[in-house]
Amino acid sequence: MSWENNVRKVVPYTPGEQPKVKDIVKLNTNENPYPPSPRVAEALKSLDVNRMRLYPDPKIEDLVHAIATVYGRKDEEVFVGIGSDDVLAMLFMTFFNSNKPILFPDITYSFYDVWAEMLRIPYVTQPLDENFHIRVQDYKKENGGIVFPNPNAPTGSVLAQEAIEEIVKANPDSIVIVDEAYVDFGAESALPLIDKYDNVIVTQTFSKSRSMAGLRVGYAFAAPKTIKYLNDVKYSFNSYTMNYPGIVLGTAEVYDTENFRKNCAKIMDTRAKAAVRFREMGFTLEDSFSNFLFVTHEKVPAKKIFDYLRENHIFVRWFNKPRIDRYLRVTIGTDEEMEKLFAALTKLLETEA
Amino acid sequence: MSWENNVRKVVPYTPGEQPKVKDIVKLNTNENPYPPSPRVAEALKSLDVNRMRLYPDPKIEDLVHAIATVYGRKDEEVFVGIGSDDVLAMLFMTFFNSNKPILFPDITYSFYDVWAEMLRIPYVTQPLDENFHIRVQDYKKENGGIVFPNPNAPTGSVLAQEAIEEIVKANPDSIVIVDEAYVDFGAESALPLIDKYDNVIVTQTFSKSRSMAGLRVGYAFAAPKTIKYLNDVKYSFNSYTMNYPGIVLGTAEVYDTENFRKNCAKIMDTRAKAAVRFREMGFTLEDSFSNFLFVTHEKVPAKKIFDYLRENHIFVRWFNKPRIDRYLRVTIGTDEEMEKLFAALTKLLETEA
Numbered sequence: 127m128s129w130e131n132n133v134r135k136v137v138p139y140t141p142g143e144q145p146k147v148k149d150i151v152k153l154n155t156n157e158n159p160y161p162p163s164p165r166v167a168e169a170l171k172s173l174d175v176n177r178m179r180l181y182p183d184p185k186i187e188d189l190v191h192a193i194a195t196v197y198g199r200k201d202e203e204v205f206v207g208i209g210s211d212d213v214l215a216m217l218f219m220t221f222f223n224s225n226k227p228i229l230f231p232d233i234t235y236s237f238y239d240v241w242a243e244m245l246r247i248p249y250v251t252q253p254l255d256e257n258f259h260i261r262v263q264d265y266k267k268e269n270g271g272i273v274f275p276n277p278n279a280p281t282g283s284v285l286a287q288e289a290i291e292e293i294v295k296a297n298p299d300s301i302v303i304v305d306e307a308y309v310d311f312g313a314e315s316a317l318p319l320i321d322k323y324d325n326v327i328v329t330q331t332f333s334k335s336r337s338m339a340g341l342r343v344g345y346a347f348a349a350p351k352t353i354k355y356l357n358d359v360k361y362s363f364n365s366y367t368m369n370y371p372g373i374v375l376g377t378a379e380v381y382d383t384e385n386f387r388k389n390c391a392k393i394m395d396t397r398a399k400a401a402v403r404f405r406e407m408g409f410t411l412e413d414s415f416s417n418f419l420f421v422t423h424e425k426v427p428a429k430k431i432f433d434y435l436r437e438n439h440i441f442v443r444w445f446n447k448p449r450i451d452r453y454l455r456v457t458i459g460t461d462e463e464m465e466k467l468f469a470a471l472t473k474l475l476e477t478e479a
Numbered sequence: 480m481s482w483e484n485n486v487r488k489v490v491p492y493t494p495g496e497q498p499k500v501k502d503i504v505k506l507n508t509n510e511n512p513y514p515p516s517p518r519v520a521e522a523l524k525s526l527d528v529n530r531m532r533l534y535p536d537p538k539i540e541d542l543v544h545a546i547a548t549v550y551g552r553k554d555e556e557v558f559v560g561i562g563s564d565d566v567l568a569m570l571f572m573t574f575f576n577s578n579k580p581i582l583f584p585d586i587t588y589s590f591y592d593v594w595a596e597m598l599r600i601p602y603v604t605q606p607l608d609e610n611f612h613i614r615v616q617d618y619k620k621e622n623g624g625i626v627f628p629n630p631n632a633p634t635g636s637v638l639a640q641e642a643i644e645e646i647v648k649a650n651p652d653s654i655v656i657v658d659e660a661y662v663d664f665g666a667e668s669a670l671p672l673i674d675k676y677d678n679v680i681v682t683q684t685f686s687k688s689r690s691m692a693g694l695r696v697g698y699a700f701a702a703p704k705t706i707k708y709l710n711d712v713k714y715s716f717n718s719y720t721m722n723y724p725g726i727v728l729g730t731a732e733v734y735d736t737e738n739f740r741k742n743c744a745k746i747m748d749t750r751a752k753a754a755v756r757f758r759e760m761g762f763t764l765e766d767s768f769s770n771f772l773f774v775t776h777e778k779v780p781a782k783k784i785f786d787y788l789r790e791n792h793i794f795v796r797w798f799n800k801p802r803i804d805r806y807l808r809v810t811i812g813t814d815e816e817m818e819k820l821f822a823a824l825t826k827l828l829e830t831e832a
Binding site: 132133134136137138162173175176183221243298367371 | 480481482483484485486487488489490491492493494495497505508510511512513514515519520523526528529530531532533534535536537561562564565568572573574575576577593594596597623624650651652653654678686690691692693694695708710711712714715716717718719720721722723724725728
């Protein structure tokens with residue numbers, strides 16, 4: 127017997143690499159290549175060092191209100207956390223307390239099984255079809271909760287709104303989480319569903335479309351009753367989560383819808399051009415509605431491409447997992463960054479093909 | 480049956496009030512009345528808006544290293560979280576997984592039972608003695624873990640280092656957490672114990688002595704093996720917790736030991752004078768080693784004083800709890816703020832006494 131017997135043992139999650147060297151092309155963690163709103167720079171100048179001695183607003187009211195306003199919702203329908211990982215972990219903790227297994231796709235955001243394991247939540251993964259699409263009937267089984275990203279990660283494919291509503295409607299006894307981390311890059315949000323169903327929760331983030339991965343802001347929309355349950359657990363875990371700079375800078379960003387829409391449009395444009403280039407080079411890929419492409423080459427193994435790019439200071443993501451180990455997930459960067467990527471790929475394929 | 484059956488139901492924690500009105504004397508949440516290091520203002524100017532599009536360092540290496548350096552420890556002996564509430568919640572989650580009850584004082588930081596309830600950890604509170612001191616023998620019972628603040632909150636009293644070591648030594652099968660949120664105001668840290676025992680964890684915070692409650696930085700010291708277990712759970716919950724401004728500003732603060740020692744000295748000086756004044760006015764109080772005094776008046780009920788002060792825009796803390804509902808916890812502010820407090824108290828006591 128030792129204190130180590132009572133330790134929660136987990137398989138530690140390995141986050142995507144955040145290389146410290148400069149002059150790299152970083153296409154590995156789906157960050158936005160463009161800066162956040164110019165209003166963030168102004169807000170930064172307004173930060174008062176003396177204010178830092180005081181606790182921040184535990185209700186994060188300014189930011190909650192800003193998000194509610196911009197999305198045409200009520201403040202009581204909005205929850206804010208430290209990135210959508212914090213929001214999702216709190217959702218798992220709050221709503222997935224059944225003995226029945228929760229359901230999520232076999233190929234999906236790699237944190238779902240990590241949270242389930244850590245929180246001792248039973249789960250059964252549901253295989254995507256051969257084109258990496260969610261099959262609605264898989265989510266009509268008995269379950270203790272449902273979660274999926276839309277668009278899905280790392281595939282980038284979307285589930286139609288009617289299909290999402292069908293899943294929500296079929297599961298009145300479960301919470302259904304629609305993780306919309308990538309929704310702003312061309313997909314449709316399930317947000318309107320919260321008016322009809324109190325068992326659906328829609329999560330979004332500042333880390334992708336809003337160019338603020340470094341600020342750690344995620345949020346969730348749901349019916350007021352559902353948000354209340356979530357806040358009760360959050361306040362019991364940590365009352366003061368978001369720091370004063372986070373609240374001020376996040377609030378400044380959220381009101382500038384023009385800047386972030388413009389950036390998303392640029393990324394979608396680059397994505398369209400990149401998809402053409404990838405196909406010309408012998409890669410196979412589905413249409414993506416996110417800020418990344420999920421590509422596989424007919425001849426050259428993904429690991430080989432991954433290593434070669436890495437040696438050339440171009441970082442993309444390769445998952446050493448069943449069904450997807452032949453694929454690379456490539457974040458859409460600037461046009462210039464994509465040119466560097468394609469130049470390197472051209473060189474590699476000349477020697478390999 | 481409904482999804483609500485599977486909700487984690489909690490009694491929501493009520494944080495100390497953060498009034499939004501100006502021109503108040505805020506002595507209710509143990510904030511520091513003095514600003515953080517001037518280096519924080521410089522670091523603020525160095526923040527790069529464009530950097531915010533990238534994820535922050537998940538290992539928070541700069542800040543971990545700064546803390547390790549300043550306290551003469553190795554980086555592997557330091558863990559950093561979003562305020563010491565986040566650190567403590569992670570510690571409960573990581574180390575308190577026994578079926579045996581964890582032990583903590585009956586009068587103590589009001590979050591311990593909240594975390595235990597939320598995480599379904601059995602607990603048995605141990606009554607402080609009649610002078611509100613911890614009795615060492617209470618912590619030699621069979622247990623699944625031990626946690627206590629030193630100095631204790633809201634009493635401000637300390638447990639001698641020998642007594643702490645006795646508790647740690649008597650419990651090789653349990654993790655013992657020494658919560659040193661207030662240690663810099665005149666108490667001695669248990670930090671050296673981590674060299675001898677891998678079952679002791681010492682937590683501290685930027686929220687009190689370092690004047691940065693608004694930045695949300697807490698940290699823990701323990702043996703490398705112990706910190707490793709903690710990090711594994713943390714990475715499985717949320718890989719990127721501290722935002723980019725938090726890391727930069729926190730690192731700037733931690734290297735300036737002179738500023739924070741100077742502020743602590745001022746607060747201890749004000750505390751000594753305030754203790755004299757309170758006693759002169761008919762209050763009873765123990766010596767405090769924290770940035771607050773825990774006072775009770777021989778004639779006037781605490782709730783009456785609390786309400787009166789509040790009407791006069793002076794906020795102190797009153798806990799409506801057994802054994803301590805005759806007490807007020809008064810944060811040590813500036814000399815000027817304390818003068819306002821004593822002026823109001825004088826007025827009240829003239830009419831009441």
